[in-house]
Amino acid sequence: MTRPAHTVEKIGGTSMSRSAELLDTLFLRGGKDPYNRIFVVSAYGGITDLLLEHKKTGEPGVYARFSNASNDLGWSEALNQAMAAMSAAHAKVLETAADIREADDFLRERIEGARSCLIDLQRLCSYGHFRLSQHMDILRELLSGLGESHSAFVTALLLRRAGVNARCVDLSGWRDERDVTLEQRIDEGLRDVDLTTELPIVTGYAQCSEGLMSLYDRGYSEVTFSRIAAHTGASEAIIHKEFHLSSADPKLVGLENVRKLGHTNYDVADQLSNMGMEAIHPSAAKTLRQAHIPLRVTNAFEPEDPGTLIDDSNGETPRVEIITALDVFALEVFEQDMVGVKGYDATILQALTRHKVSIVAKSSNANAITHYVDTSLKQVKRVENDLVDTYPTASVTARGVAVVAAIGRDLTGLNALGRGLAALDEAGITPVAVQQGPRNVDIQFVTTSDDADKAVKILHACLIEQAASAKSKPRLAA
Numbered sequence: 001m002t003r004p005a006h007t008v009e010k011i012g013g014t015s016m017s018r019s020a021e022l023l024d025t026l027f028l029r030g031g032k033d034p035y036n037r038i039f040v041v042s043a044y045g046g047i048t049d050l051l052l053e054h055k056k057t058g059e060p061g062v063y064a065r066f067s068n069a070s071n072d073l074g075w076s077e078a079l080n081q082a083m084a085a086m087s088a089a090h091a092k093v094l095e096t097a098a099d100i101r102e103a104d105d106f107l108r109e110r111i112e113g114a115r116s117c118l119i120d121l122q123r124l125c126s127y128g129h130f131r132l133s134q135h136m137d138i139l140r141e142l143l144s145g146l147g148e149s150h151s152a153f154v155t156a157l158l159l160r161r162a163g164v165n166a167r168c169v170d171l172s173g174w175r176d177e178r179d180v181t182l183e184q185r186i187d188e189g190l191r192d193v194d195l196t197t198e199l200p201i202v203t204g205y206a207q208c209s210e211g212l213m214s215l216y217d218r219g220y221s222e223v224t225f226s227r228i229a230a231h232t233g234a235s236e237a238i239i240h241k242e243f244h245l246s247s248a249d250p251k252l253v254g255l256e257n258v259r260k261l262g263h264t265n266y267d268v269a270d271q272l273s274n275m276g277m278e279a280i281h282p283s284a285a286k287t288l289r290q291a292h293i294p295l296r297v298t299n300a301f302e303p304e305d306p307g308t309l310i311d312d313s314n315g316e317t318p319r320v321e322i323i324t325a326l327d328v329f330a331l332e333v334f335e336q337d338m339v340g341v342k343g344y345d346a347t348i349l350q351a352l353t354r355h356k357v358s359i360v361a362k363s364s365n366a367n368a369i370t371h372y373v374d375t376s377l378k379q380v381k382r383v384e385n386d387l388v389d390t391y392p393t394a395s396v397t398a399r400g401v402a403v404v405a406a407i408g409r410d411l412t413g414l415n416a417l418g419r420g421l422a423a424l425d426e427a428g429i430t431p432v433a434v435q436q437g438p439r440n441v442d443i444q445f446v447t448t449s450d451d452a453d454k455a456v457k458i459l460h461a462c463l464i465e466q467a468a469s470a471k472s473k474p475r476l477a478a
Contacts (some may be wrong), residue, residue: 006036006195008229009238018044020093025303036195040225042204043147044089050082051143065141069467083111090154099157106153141213148203154199166199171370173207182208186231219281228286230291237293240300245308248323248460261308269310271442272409275328315409320463325404325452328360329380332370336395339366351386355379361444402452404445413441423462
């Protein structure tokens with residue numbers, strides 16, 4: 001089906017919780033034609049944490065409590081808490097009693113359906129022939145879908161009340177017994193939508209045979225978003241956040257010193273993902289890149305600002321665009337007999353993969369291999385134990401450090417490594433390690449965790465602020 005020129009736009013959970021504030025500006029576009037767009041929505045802020053587990057602290061939600069329960073119904077109380085939070089979220093967004101009542105009914109039907117499913121599953125797995133572990137991936141998907149289905153339904157209500165012909169497109173597969181691919185799910189959901197007269201509000205979660213949660217975990221909504229953009233041939237993909245992509249954390253270097261990126265490319269976006277600062281999930285970026293669809297990242301609450309465009313273009317002139325830091329563990333395997341022997345690196349990678357540990361950077365010499373990994377202390381200890389069992393004569397150590405990265409589309413000829421080292425030395429910071437690859441898109445300064453924030457400020461001043469001092473530079477609005 002040929003579709004008109006359109007955009008596919010995603011709204012994150014924090015912005016969704018403030019969607020009533022975005023009604024006139026983002027959704028209604030200040031009175032302009034609101035159509036020829038597809039919105040992909042996340043659950044309201046904090047809801048997925050309640051349904052699964054807290055993304056940062058690991059505090060158990062419904063899923064985590066159910067997976068650790070044998071016969072008790074502690075998870076049911078967690079489901080009640082999630083339902084109360086979801087109800088409060090839509091009561092904050094909707095204004096009319098009729099809409100709130102309709103949202104309450106929708107929520108109750110979904111939550112009680114999920115509760116019945118969990119009770120039945122718990123009863124089934126009380127028999128020895130059935131193992132709860134075999135069903136946990138499916139359960140995680142079911143619970144995740146509740147949040148996005150709820151927010152999409154409520155957003156469609158909000159827009160219809162404002163006079164927009166909005167349609168909730170629920171890709172969660174609720175009560176759908178078929179086994180379909182993600183591509184089929186998207187095609188069926190959007191097949192008869194007329195983008196010139198309808199505004200589809202699509203769930204960020206899509207139930208499919210591939211299993212989005214098992215592949216991408218909490219990054220599934222951006223994967224759905226990118227696949228919808230590619231499937232429909234969008235002219236542009238847009239992510240609306242609560243902030244601009246800027247040259248550093250304004251809280252660290254000062255709002256008056258940061259620069260909005262404005263324009264960068266997918267190489268930089270990938271480096272940011274590697275540093276835990278995702279402009280977009282790397283798998284989603286890959287889909288957009290292969291489909292030749294540019295990505296725009298905007299501040300949802302500054303609709304007049306074009307934000308930052310991410311595409312395949314090279315930098316106009318070499319420059320450092322962003323300084324960011326990430327706390328990691330330096331996992332080092334030292335073995336005197338390593339020199340000239342193959343297999344050590346492969347074995348270490350197998351252990352890291354087995355425990356689902358993310359690698360940020362790596363260095364090696366004749367007798368040692370060090371991986372800088374983004375994970376929990378518990379996971380690092382598990383990897384350590386595996387490697388000690390495999391190489392009993394090796395010294396396996398792990399310590400907390402920070403990787404401070406200077407990133408840009410093209411760092412050629414800037415001597416950014418030398419200038420950065422000189423600036424750090426003048427401030428009394430001695431890096432644990434440094435490295436710059438031949439592709440010239442990033443430089444990594446490994447420091448102690450205590451020095452990381454100070455290093456970001458120093459490197460930002462040296463490599464970005466000083467470089468821009470002779471030019472006018474766009475500032476972020478306070």
